Amino acid sequence: MSTTPETAAAAAPAETDTAGHGDISVGVKTSGGSGEATASATRITPGNALRPEDIALAVSRGTAKPSDDVAEFALRLGDDALILAQRLGHWISRAPELEEDIALGNIALDELGHARSFLSYAGGLDGRSEDDLAYFRREHEFRSVELFEQPNGDFAVTIARQFVVSYYQFELYRRLTSSTDATLAGIAAKAAKEVDYHRDHSAQWVLRLAHGTEESRQRMIHGFKVIWPYTDELFRDDELTGRLSEAGVAPQPSSLRADFDRLTGEVLAEAELEAPNVQPAPGGGRRGLHSEHLGYILAEMQVLAREYPGASW
Amino acid sequence: MTTPEPHAGNVWPIWEVFVRSSRGLSHVHAGSLHAPDAAMALRNARDLYTRRNEGVSIWVVPADAIASSDPDSKGSFFESPQGKDYRHATYYTKSEGVKHL
Numbered sequence: 001m002s003t004t005p006e007t008a009a010a011a012a013p014a015e016t017d018t019a020g021h022g023d024i025s026v027g028v029k030t031s032g033g034s035g036e037a038t039a040s041a042t043r044i045t046p047g048n049a050l051r052p053e054d055i056a057l058a059v060s061r062g063t064a065k066p067s068d069d070v071a072e073f074a075l076r077l078g079d080d081a082l083i084l085a086q087r088l089g090h091w092i093s094r095a096p097e098l099e100e101d102i103a104l105g106n107i108a109l110d111e112l113g114h115a116r117s118f119l120s121y122a123g124g125l126d127g128r129s130e131d132d133l134a135y136f137r138r139e140h141e142f143r144s145v146e147l148f149e150q151p152n153g154d155f156a157v158t159i160a161r162q163f164v165v166s167y168y169q170f171e172l173y174r175r176l177t178s179s180t181d182a183t184l185a186g187i188a189a190k191a192a193k194e195v196d197y198h199r200d201h202s203a204q205w206v207l208r209l210a211h212g213t214e215e216s217r218q219r220m221i222h223g224f225k226v227i228w229p230y231t232d233e234l235f236r237d238d239e240l241t242g243r244l245s246e247a248g249v250a251p252q253p254s255s256l257r258a259d260f261d262r263l264t265g266e267v268l269a270e271a272e273l274e275a276p277n278v279q280p281a282p283g284g285g286r287r288g289l290h291s292e293h294l295g296y297i298l299a300e301m302q303v304l305a306r307e308y309p310g311a312s313w
Numbered sequence: 314m315t316t317p318e319p320h321a322g323n324v325w326p327i328w329e330v331f332v333r334s335s336r337g338l339s340h341v342h343a344g345s346l347h348a349p350d351a352a353m354a355l356r357n358a359r360d361l362y363t364r365r366n367e368g369v370s371i372w373v374v375p376a377d378a379i380a381s382s383d384p385d386s387k388g389s390f391f392e393s394p395q396g397k398d399y400r401h402a403t404y405y406t407k408s409e410g411v412k413h414l
Contacts, residue, residue, distance in 0.1 A: 042343050042367040043334045097325065099346050099357040106360050201356065208349070 050186045052116035059124035064183045071125035078118030079144035085112035110194040117187040135305035145285035147230035149294045159205045160223035166198035167264050168234045171256040180248040203267045210271035225276045232280030327376040328354040332368035
């Protein structure tokens with residue numbers, strides 16, 4: 001996380017930066033005078049959006065401080081996104097086509113960005129950094145639900161998981177944009193746009209695999225059968241979500257279900273598929289109870305930071 | 314799970330990608346990619362060529378739909394206009410008394 005070159009480059013000037021996004025354009029030529037022989041055919045600009053670094057900065061300055069409940073909620077969403085990013089990252093160099101490799105890598109990086117924002121904010125409660133939270137917590141301290149740690153399987157299983165995740169996340173983030181917590185609303189506003197594209201990406205593939213060959217259709221059906229038991233846990237309310245809902249911070253998970261069912265149902269109908277009628281998995285991720293997969297993911301994700309604390313490259 | 318069929322050599326066709334930047338100029342050629350159809354080509358183009366905020370519009374064109382000039386005809390195609398100064402306005406002297414030139 002903070003050890004990646006992109007972050008390292010952006011972090012250095014942040015100490016003196018008071019205007020917000022002035023540091024991101026380092027190394028990016030924006031003058032773009034016409035007729036430069038060496039100019040790229042297309043013009044690169046950094047754009048302007050809320051970045052994880054902005055949140056970390058706001059937290060360190062004390063201008064953004066989560067309550068206990070909000071921090072716990074941010075931890076849940078951050079862990080969901082972090083574990084999925086780690087899963088998707090495994091596809092890099094292994095996707096069916098080079099173009100799809102990059103598409104999945106882009107989605108993984110979007111999710112990692114959301115994770116960094118949510119975890120940076122969650123850490124504001126007790127001064128822990130995003131890296132402290134990602135690399136130095138143990139399995140039972142993670143708050144992600146089981147869906148996100150499910151193995152990639154074949155491409156169809158990954159698409160089935162991504163389809164469920166993106167439709168769920170879009171409904172959640174869309175509502176979070178009107179949260180009474182300004183930082184959560186800001187993170188969600190940026191994330192919703194990205195997740196909207198993830199919906200399109202996975203829906204496109206659901207349709208193609210379902211209407212492709214007999215083999216691809218069978219694999220898509222199998223993918224949904226494997227993934228669907230884990231959808232139920234996404235929509236379970238508990239005491240925390242009840243309190244957050246009353247405070248106008250976040251919607252009750254159960255309130256997302258109708259829109260999720262309707263919108264995923266439209267795509268499944270077009271694909272001539274049905275949501276599998278399966279028994280929901282018991283779940284428990286929000287309380288730190290995980291399937292057998294999470295420990296292995298964490299071992300791989302955390303080993304370098306733990307073996308070489310403070311490592312950077 | 315069944316073993317996948319060995320790769321049958323069915324490669325996705327190539328598409329040429331044109332991106333219009335936010336400057337509001339014309340679409341310019343950015344590169345090419347593989348995709349099974351136009352809808353996926355647009356999405357792949359978005360993922361490959363607009364990752365750094367490069368554009369506000371994308372065109373994709375099947376590569377085999379583009380007719381291109383023959384590189385071997387460079388002489389007859391592109392060198393023959395050289396030296397034809399009279400095709401440029403600067404070749405001519407302005408006549409006296411002509412306004413708005």
